[in-house]
C-alpha cells in the first residue's frame with residue numbers, strides 16, 4: 001500500500017512512523033509512506049499557506065492552493081489514490097472503514113490545521129473522516145490513527161489471527177492472565193489453569209459477553225446472538 005500524507009507539521013507524523021508496526025510494515029515493503037510538507041507548496045517567498053477568512057471573524061484558514069498543488073504533484077508521480085480529508089465534520093472512523101480502506105492500493109491523507117480550511121479543499125476529497133467527537137488541534141493525529149488501524153489489516157503486516165481480533169467480531173475481548181498465578185492477592189481464575197479447553201472456551205466467551213454487556217451494551221443491541229451466546233449472557237446475569 002502506498003500512502004501520501006499531506007501536512008503542515010511533518011515532524012508531528014514522522015516519530016510514530018519510525019516506530020513499531022508501521023516501521024516494520026515499511027521495512028517489509030508492504031507499506032510506502034511519503035510525507036509532503038504543505039508549506040513547501042505555500043505562496044511566495046514566505047511560503048504562505050493560510051489567510052484570514054472572507055467575511056471577517058478571527059483565526060486563520062488554510063488556503064486551497066497548497067493542497068491542490070500538492071495533490072497535483074502526487075498525481076504526477078503516478079495515480080491519484082483515494083483522498084481522505086481529516087476534519088471534525090467527517091464521518092466517524094470505525095473498524096468497518098479500516099477494513100474497507102485496507103483494500104486500497106493508494107491512500108492520500110490530507111491533514112487540516114489552523115481554525116479550518118478553505119471550503120474548496122473539500123472538493124478534492126473522496127471521503128471526509130473524523131476519529132471521534134472531541135476537539136484536537138489538527139488532522140495529524142487522526143491521520144496516524146487511521147494509518148495505524150488500516151496498515152495492521154494489510155496482509156502480512158501482522159499475524160492473521162491478531163488482525164481479525166474480537167473487535168472485528170463486534171464484541172470486547174475476554175480477560176487475559178499470565179504468570180504469576182497469584183499476584184498481590186489477585187489469583188488467576190482456576191478454569192484457565194485447568195487445561196480443560198472446552199471449559200476455557202466457554203469461560204472466555206462468557207466473560208467477553210459480560211464485559212460487552214456491562215461496558216458497551218450498544219455493541220450487543222446491533223447484533224443477533226446465537227443460542228450459545230444468549231445462554232452464556234444469561235449466566236452472567238444470574239450470578240455477580
Ligand code: 9D3
Nearest residue numbers: 086087088130131132135136137138139142
Ligand atoms: C476552533 C476551530 N473549530 C471551530 C468551531 C473547528 C475546528 C477546526 C479544526 C476544530 C478542530 C480542528 C482540528 N481538528 C481536526 O482537524 C480533526 C479532528 C478532530 O479535531 N477531532 C476528531 N477527528 C478529527 S479529524 C481532523
